[in-house]
Amino acid sequence: MDFQTEVLNYQGKVIVDFWAEWCGPCKMLSPIIEEIGQENKDIKIVKVDVDTENELASKYNVNSIPTVMIFDHGQLKSTIIGFHQKADYLKALK
Numbered sequence: 001m002d003f004q005t006e007v008l009n010y011q012g013k014v015i016v017d018f019w020a021e022w023c024g025p026c027k028m029l030s031p032i033i034e035e036i037g038q039e040n041k042d043i044k045i046v047k048v049d050v051d052t053e054n055e056l057a058s059k060y061n062v063n064s065i066p067t068v069m070i071f072d073h074g075q076l077k078s079t080i081i082g083f084h085q086k087a088d089y090l091k092a093l094k
Contacts, residue, residue, distance in 0.1 A: 025083040
């Protein structure tokens, strides 16, 4: 995955979901993130597996998962750590 192209160069909003296969809360969060993506076609969803992309996770100081970062036109706008309700992610997107 090319983070530069997929997220930093993207001209719009991107939800970046840092997750891992073994993470229970990540599995609970996944359908919520997918639902937000389906309901908001202008928002791009990028999933980053911290086990395979550990340098990227380290660069963004992801120390616990799930961590969701919201980028707008390549700029980090907000970070939500841990499992939250859908409304919290929608609020962060505003």
